[in-house]
Amino acid sequence: MRALPGRDSRAxxxxxxxxxxxxxxxxxxxxxxxxxxxxxxxxxxxxVTVELIxxxxxxxxxxxxxxxxxxxxxxxxxxDETMVRTRAEIEAALAxxxxxxxxxxxxxxxxxxxxxxxxxxxxxxxxIVEAPTAGPSIIERYERAMGDLSPLLRRGxxxxxxxxxxxxxxxxxxxxxxxxxxxxxxxxxxxxxxxxLLPDAIEFVLRPYLGEEEAARWxxxxxxxxxxxxxxxx
Amino acid sequence: MDARLHxxxxxxGPAPWRERLRAxxxxxxxxxxxxxxxxxxxxxxxxxxxxPGPPAAERWAESLFELIDEGREEPGAPAxxxxxxxxxxxxxxxxxxxxAVVRDGQLPPAxxxxxxxxxxxxxxxxGRDAAREELEIVPPPRSPTAEVADTYGRRP
Numbered sequence: 001m002r003a004l005p006g007r008d009s010r011a012x013x014x015x016x017x018x019x020x021x022x023x024x025x026x027x028x029x030x031x032x033x034x035x036x037x038x039x040x041x042x043x044x045x046x047x048v049t050v051e052l053i054x055x056x057x058x059x060x061x062x063x064x065x066x067x068x069x070x071x072x073x074x075x076x077x078x079x080d081e082t083m084v085r086t087r088a089e090i091e092a093a094l095a096x097x098x099x100x101x102x103x104x105x106x107x108x109x110x111x112x113x114x115x116x117x118x119x120x121x122x123x124x125x126x127x128i129v130e131a132p133t134a135g136p137s138i139i140e141r142y143e144r145a146m147g148d149l150s151p152l153l154r155r156g157x158x159x160x161x162x163x164x165x166x167x168x169x170x171x172x173x174x175x176x177x178x179x180x181x182x183x184x185x186x187x188x189x190x191x192x193x194x195x196x197l198l199p200d201a202i203e204f205v206l207r208p209y210l211g212e213e214e215a216a217r218w219x220x221x222x223x224x225x226x227x228x229x230x231x232x233x234x
Numbered sequence: 235m236d237a238r239l240h241x242x243x244x245x246x247g248p249a250p251w252r253e254r255l256r257a258x259x260x261x262x263x264x265x266x267x268x269x270x271x272x273x274x275x276x277x278x279x280x281x282x283x284x285x286p287g288p289p290a291a292e293r294w295a296e297s298l299f300e301l302i303d304e305g306r307e308e309p310g311a312p313a314x315x316x317x318x319x320x321x322x323x324x325x326x327x328x329x330x331x332x333x334a335v336v337r338d339g340q341l342p343p344a345x346x347x348x349x350x351x352x353x354x355x356x357x358x359x360x361g362r363d364a365a366r367e368e369l370e371i372v373p374p375p376r377s378p379t380a381e382v383a384d385t386y387g388r389r390p
Contacts, residue, residue, distance in 0.1 A: 132336075139336050146329070165366050167350035172333060173326040174354070180325020181318060200318045208357060212312060 029067050031057040033078045036071070040126040045075065045134045075127075075134050076141075082127035083145045086116045090148070102159055103210065103218045107202055109152055110178065111222070114194050114201075117182055121191040129183045149175040156209035166208060174205045199223040251304050252356060252364070258301060259327070259351055260373060263344040270335050277332035299324040305359030315358055323355050345373050 035056035039048045050071055054064050068074040093112035097105045117124045131142045150171040157163040167173075178201045185193040199219040206215035249257070266273035276294075303320035305311060330351070334341050341347065352368035 132332075143333055143337055146333070162362065165353075165362075165369065167353050167369070169330060169347070169350050170354060173323075173330045173351065175326075176329025176333070177322035177324075177326030180329055181322045184321065184325070197318065200316065201322070204319060204322050204358075208354070211362075212358075216314065 025067075028057070028059050028063055032059060032064060032067060032074060033081065034123075036074050037078050037123040037126040040075065040078075040130050041122045045130050072135060072137065075131075076138060078123070079127045079131050079134075079138060079141065082123060083141070086113065086145075087148065089113075089116050094152075102155055103206055103214075106152060106156070106205060107218060107222050109149065110198060110201055110205070113149075114182065114198055117186065117194055118191060121186055121194075125183075125186040129186055146176065146179060147172065149178070153205060153209075156206070160209040162209070162211075170208055174208070178205060195226070198226065251301075251308055252352075252360070252368070255301055255305075255355060256348070256352055256368075256371070257374065258298065259348045260344055262298075262331075263341060263348055266331060266335065267341045267344070270340055273341075274332070274335045277328050277335065295324065295328070298327070302355055305355070308359045310361065311359045319358055323358075326354065327351050348373065 032053060035053050036048065039052050039056060043052075048071065050061070050064060053071065053074070054061055057064070064074075068077070089112045090109050093108040094105055097108045100108075117128075128145075131138050153171040153174055157166060160166065181197055181201065182194050185191065185197065199222050202222050203215045203219035206218055209215075210218075266276075299317075299320050302323050303317060305320070306315055330347075331341060334347075349369045349371060352371075353365045356368050357365035
């Protein structure tokens with residue numbers, strides 16, 4: 001016997017369709033964000049238009065504007081997504097090393113950061129390197145994101161025998177320097193160079209707190225770990 | 235950039251590395267403080283370049299990195315230091331100044347920010363004592379040629 005079209009059956013009947021619509025919409029959104037990232041990385045934010053985005057994403061203008069008010073909102077979303085993902089990776093790495101000494105936590109955070117950059121260099125380049133050109137609305141978020149590493153580094157002062165002399169803005173300069181070096185490689189398309197940068201970056205940020213030898217020791221350990229057990233032993 | 239040329243062309247030969255670096259940073263600070271909007275654009279261009287950046291900005295950055303990298307020739311500088319150290323230090327300086335310009339709309343006073351930056355740069359090459367000294371060194375008096383040096387390529 002066929003069920004009468006009551007409220008429950010309607011709900012059942014529409015569930016698969018609504019799931020499909022939802023996933024299709026999510027897929028469109030992903031394609032739009034991906035296309036925006038690729039285009040911004042290739043051409044710079046200023047040269048990207050909604051027309052280029054819809055062509056690359058293979059969606060209609062109507063679809064684009066059903067998701068975003070315009071190019072800026074779309075790029076902001078891409079930037080925010082990238083920052084959320086980066087923070088989550090760094091926090092997860094720090095959680096794994098919650099009881100470890102501070103230098104190891106710094107190593108874990110830098111490794112997580114570099115892993116995120118390497119996982120999708122094009123999107124990293126678009127959302128991080130190009131972001132400051134995207135207008136005033138992104139600058140504040142950008143500066144906040146760039147300062148994310150500073151509090152972790154600042155904790156090194158508690159351990160440092162040199163803490164009395166360390167300049168107030170040391171952490172901003174160190175974090176800025178590491179990010180700069182990584183971004184320059186993204187800009188130049190030298191993605192593989194980011195990985196080899198890690199030991200130098202570790203030594204660079206630990207040196208003011210721990211001194212030359214101790215910082216070098218942590219950097220060597222990180223390099224050996226990156227090389228793997230067999231290569232490190234040989 | 236121009237300040238460095240000025241220092242290098244002294245009839246008594248090149249000034250010591252730390253002096254040239256200090257002069258460069260004070261000169262850079264004066265240039266950026268005089269025109270925060272131009273400073274923001276210059277520093278943003280250096281950081282974000284899908285296309286190659288303006289040649290003047292790239293030349294300036296390269297010149298700053300080269301000058302910092304000369305620290306490897308200082309007596310007692312650790313042998314393990316590479317070019318990355320100079321780039322990270324130069325990048326850190328640019329990032330720090332850019333953040334100040336876009337966040338606060340102006341730079342902190344030169345007498346405050348330059349010694350701190352000098353501490354960061356001198357530390358890896360010359361060690362802790364030299365870096366500590368930099369925090370105590372007062373800003374140099376401006377020379378009559380400073381106006382030219384401050385233009386960073388923009389002649390008055």
